[in-house]
Amino acid sequence: MNSHPAIESYVELAVERSLVEERLSAFRMSGFMKEDIFRMLDKAPWILAFDNPKRLQKLIADLEQEIGADHSLAVHIVSHCPFLLAQYCRYKGRDLRSTLTALEEVGFIKSSVQSDPVLLGDLARFPSMLAAPPNRLRGWKSLMTSFGVATASPQLFGKMLRR
DSSP, X not given: OOOOOOOOOOOOOOOOHHHHHHHHHHHXXXXXXXXXXXXXXXXXXXXXXXXXXXXXXXXXXXXXXHSOOOHHHHHHHHHHOHHHHHHHHHSTTOOHXXXXXXXXXXXXXXXXXXXXXXXXHHHHXXXXXXXSOHHHHHHHHHHHHHTTSSOSSHHHHHHHHHO
């Protein structure tokens, strides 16, 4: 029996206390409850290392304006998918509109996004789909098309994604 000693590794993230307090305050001021913050920090503790207060406000506003989410759904989406906030903080020009456009192109959603109950239900269940980069969505469709999967109509690929 080949036995190897257990390899333990870890990464330590150090953020100044004043910055952590400022960022946690920004979450609370944006309507995040303790449970939302705990969930987000459990999934992505490194989110506190980003300069997020302004980006958080923009993301919440974009969720409300672009998809017609109410404030509680916007908070739900961000707390369940902190990677979306990380993208807003990290990548210049990354926004919901580009992802929604890509989702339209691959047939996942209709051009009328505002207050679509099916889309809002999908986002409540799978908020991470908004974190998929637009090029990745287009790449998946191209890959599937090249193998002859879901090519009968533009909406077929979207239906396949939904499943």
